Amino acid sequence: MPHPSTGRRARRARRSRVAWIGWLFALPAVVMYATFVLRPLLLTVQYSFYDWNGIGSSTWVGLANYGRLVTDPELFATIGHAFELILFFSLIPVLLGLFVAATIRGIARSRLATVARTVLFLPQVIPLVAAGIMWSWLLSSTGLANELLSAVGLGRLTRAWLGEFGTALPAVGIIGAWVLVGLCTLLLLAGMSKIDPALYEAARLDGAGPVREFASITLPSLRQEIGVCVTVTVIAALASFDIVYIATQGGPGNSTMVPGLEIYYLAFSEREVGMASALAVALVILVLACVIPLQRFARDAR
Amino acid sequence: MIVSRREVMTGRVLLVLLMAVTVIPFVSLFVTALHPAGTYPSGLSWPENPQWGNFADAFRVAKMGQLLLSSGLIVLGVVPISLLLGTMAGFAFGHLRVPGHKIGFVVFLLGLTLPFEGIITPLYYQIRDMGLLNTRWAIILPLIGLFMPFSVVWMRAHFVTMPDEVSEAARIDGAGTWQLFWRVHLPLATPALSSLAILLFLWTWNQFLLAIVLVDDPAKRTMAGALGAFQGQWGTDIPLLCAGALLILVPTLSIFLIFQRRFVAALLQGSIKG
Numbered sequence: 001m002p003h004p005s006t007g008r009r010a011r012r013a014r015r016s017r018v019a020w021i022g023w024l025f026a027l028p029a030v031v032m033y034a035t036f037v038l039r040p041l042l043l044t045v046q047y048s049f050y051d052w053n054g055i056g057s058s059t060w061v062g063l064a065n066y067g068r069l070v071t072d073p074e075l076f077a078t079i080g081h082a083f084e085l086i087l088f089f090s091l092i093p094v095l096l097g098l099f100v101a102a103t104i105r106g107i108a109r110s111r112l113a114t115v116a117r118t119v120l121f122l123p124q125v126i127p128l129v130a131a132g133i134m135w136s137w138l139l140s141s142t143g144l145a146n147e148l149l150s151a152v153g154l155g156r157l158t159r160a161w162l163g164e165f166g167t168a169l170p171a172v173g174i175i176g177a178w179v180l181v182g183l184c185t186l187l188l189l190a191g192m193s194k195i196d197p198a199l200y201e202a203a204r205l206d207g208a209g210p211v212r213e214f215a216s217i218t219l220p221s222l223r224q225e226i227g228v229c230v231t232v233t234v235i236a237a238l239a240s241f242d243i244v245y246i247a248t249q250g251g252p253g254n255s256t257m258v259p260g261l262e263i264y265y266l267a268f269s270e271r272e273v274g275m276a277s278a279l280a281v282a283l284v285i286l287v288l289a290c291v292i293p294l295q296r297f298a299r300d301a302r
Numbered sequence: 303m304i305v306s307r308r309e310v311m312t313g314r315v316l317l318v319l320l321m322a323v324t325v326i327p328f329v330s331l332f333v334t335a336l337h338p339a340g341t342y343p344s345g346l347s348w349p350e351n352p353q354w355g356n357f358a359d360a361f362r363v364a365k366m367g368q369l370l371l372s373s374g375l376i377v378l379g380v381v382p383i384s385l386l387l388g389t390m391a392g393f394a395f396g397h398l399r400v401p402g403h404k405i406g407f408v409v410f411l412l413g414l415t416l417p418f419e420g421i422i423t424p425l426y427y428q429i430r431d432m433g434l435l436n437t438r439w440a441i442i443l444p445l446i447g448l449f450m451p452f453s454v455v456w457m458r459a460h461f462v463t464m465p466d467e468v469s470e471a472a473r474i475d476g477a478g479t480w481q482l483f484w485r486v487h488l489p490l491a492t493p494a495l496s497s498l499a500i501l502l503f504l505w506t507w508n509q510f511l512l513a514i515v516l517v518d519d520p521a522k523r524t525m526a527g528a529l530g531a532f533q534g535q536w537g538t539d540i541p542l543l544c545a546g547a548l549l550i551l552v553p554t555l556s557i558f559l560i561f562q563r564r565f566v567a568a569l570l571q572g573s574i575k576g
Contacts, residue, residue: 030391037451040425104314120324134328134547182324239417245530260419264515287416
């Protein structure tokens with residue numbers, strides 16, 4: 001520490017006086033957080049061990065709800081769907097974002113890129129509900145997607161994308177990809193602008209092409225930004241609710257049912273509060289199990 | 303920077319393509335909204351007779367005036383209080399470094415990734431027992447709690463960068479801790495605060511799950527929640543639905559376009575810290 005030791009001693013003495021009073025500053029935040037987040041979170045864990053319809057008395061059932069979660073194919077499938085959505089919510093935006101950002105790196109300061117910064121952010125600003133409504137219409141049987149297919153001679157592929165078993169989940173995934181690709185592109189582009197241009201100059205002088213440049217300079221330098229993109233998008237995929245609720249309500253059948261929506265239906269339509277809570281606990285753990293290793297990965301970069 | 307002309311061209315083409323893909327859904331929404339109510343227009347066709355009246359109809363049937371007021375009240379309830387509480391706690395953890403501040407911080411950090419679905423069930427019963435179901439408080443109070451992790455982490459990140467000397471000087475002038483916070487540190491935190499305010503506004507306005515679970519009356523919900531109800535009611539009248547959806551987007555979109563620089567910066571920083 002660069003300060004002289006007298007200053008430090010004085011500071012320490014003052015700090016101990018101020019010390020506990022300081023908690024008064026944190027207290028209101030702690031109270032709100034404890035009342036509206038921590039308490040419900042603990043109650044979710046407690047409810048998950050009971051069979052309760054939300055009105056009458058509840059019965060202790062131990063781990064039975066969790067047992068049902070892994071044995072009931074319909075419930076377990078929701079978790080599978082969430083992971084399938086990761087392919088669309090995370091993989092497509094991150095790969096596409098990397099590709100686009102690397103390609104437009106050279107023109108990052110042009111006027112076009114400035115406009116793009118605003119345009120690509122539009123999906124982040126609107127409610128996901130609105131994205132769901134727009135895309136339900138685009139992907140409907142008379143929507144733009146099918147019209148484009150017919151226009152290029154692929155008319156036999158047209159269908160109600162959100163209404164058929166085979167295509168509904170990928171179609172929901174595409175909506176998520178649309179929402180997240182702009183954010184990922186701009187995050188990665190911002191990361192790239194921090195890379196020392198001298199590295200690229202040197203690579204060019206050594207005769208490296210764009211591909212080589214990307215693999216040996218861009219990608220390694222972006223570890224932290226990639227970590228952020230993957231974290232944000234994986235959480236969006238696992239905890240997806242708004243888009244699915246609007247676009248498919250989990251259907252057709254249960255083909256797009258995700259944990260968030262299933263929790264909602266179980267708790268508020270089917271009155272299986274215990275089961276809903278067990279699934280909620282599983283979802284929270286699942287998110288943490290995905291996010292913590294990702295954070296480790298991103299932090300190691302520094 | 304050495305960039306070949308061909309790379310510049312591919313870059314431009316790619317960027318324009320990506321922008322087109324981003325914008326087309328908005329265009330489609332707009333064009334569809336102009337078709338006669340009750341029809342099923344196809345694709346991106348411009349109507350022969352644009353029905354600008356659809357917007358007026360949607361404004362009326364969606365009770366847009368009420369919705370704006372309701373969302374505005376909710377934002378006014380959530381954002382200032384969240385900012386204040388988050389800043390105070392961030393100050394305590396990041397600058398005062400109260401005893402046990404590391405543990406306190408980690409407890410908030412853990413809440414950062416919590417999906418709202420994880421607590422929605424008990425939250426419903428808790429709000430019911432507090433007698434707040436179907437009031438705007440049912441959205442406001444839980445949202446403040448749910449925003450605390452991000453607000454505290456965000457503001458703490460600002461306060462750890464403030465040098466101790468700032469406080470030393472104020473202390474020598476006889477400032478108490480509260481004065482130190484209110485007179486010295488709060489004004490210095492304005493940039494961090496305004497970015498946080500933008501993010502909290504956006505997340506409140508667009509909040510859907512809490513609105514549909516805790517408030518039945520769409521006129522007391524957030525904009526996103528109201529849009530959900532609007533879709534349920536008018537989902538079969540595509541042009542009207544599109545007009546309504548567009549109207550609901552107007553407030554956020556216009557605020558975004560006015561403050562776009564701050565917004566983009568805030569959203570980028572927001573995802574990095576989040």
